[in-house]
Amino acid sequence: MTVVDAHHHVWDLSVRDQDWITGPELASLRRDFTMKDLEPEARAAGVDRTVLVQTITVPEETPEFLALADEHDLTAGVVGWTDLTRPDVADELARLRELPGGRHLKGIRHQVQGEPDPEWLLRPDVRRGLAAVADAGLVYDLVVLPHQLPACARAAADLPALTFVLDHLGKPPIASGALEPWASGLHALAALPNTVAKLSGLVTEADLTSWTVQDLRPYADQALEAFGPERLMYGSDWPVCTLATSYGTTLDLVRRLTSEHDHEQILATTATRVYGL
Helix, strand or coil, X not given: CCCEEEEECCECCCCCCCCCCCCHHXXXXXXXXXXXXXXXHHHHHCCCEEEEECCCCCCCHXXXXXXXXXXXXXXXXXXXXXXXXXXXXXXXXXXXXXXXXXXXXEEEEECHHHCCCCCHHHCHHHHHHHHHHHHCCCEEEECCCHHHHHHHHHHXXXXXXXXXXXXXXXXXXXXXXXXXXXXXXXXXXHCCCCEEEEECCCCCCCCXXXXXXXXXXXXXXXXXHHHCHHHEEECXXXXXXXXXXXXXXXXXXXHHHCCHHHHHHHHHHHHHHHHCC
């Protein structure tokens, strides 16, 4: 069966710093992680295609990722970054599509989780940028925290032509074992037909050293109930996942947390359809 890893990253610290990698807990990430590092792990796990996702908000990264996707057969899509608030955002998206590897651009993402305004997505300038993403035929990846989920739902309701992809299930508080208010926010977002979610990044929301499959199961069950397998996709979140587990284990976890009947949807069909791979 074809397997798509719909969420991973790469970085080269000699090109630019990843200024979010700070403190002893993240120390193992403070080195280069490249496609040459990922490819043997992905192939060994049976992954056929991947989606490379932006890491930092600088305009130079997306063109680099597009060119990288052109060089590596494994990478079928790129979720890049551009400033949604710039007045010429539509022109910028068109420019990115014309660059080497531009056909690989499938979506846009911004680190909304770092915005102090919980309703950042609802700002008029941001919403104008989101509309331009929709007009360009791209999707929008949401990297948010649970308290930002209500704004995500409002944005999705206001922009029905744009597909919103929720990364990491909105970062549920797995380490604490709490479900609310995250679960209510997740279900409200999932009630909108133009929303999709990734079973990704869960191990790093749990206790990094003592997590178990059973710790993750209530959150995966909520996602399945809210979105159904036809609107869920697998993502490794490599190399961030290596803080808690191996690349191959992220795929094994999704298989263990979901029904075999749903694996084709979650491991391939949803990502292929949503990202147009």
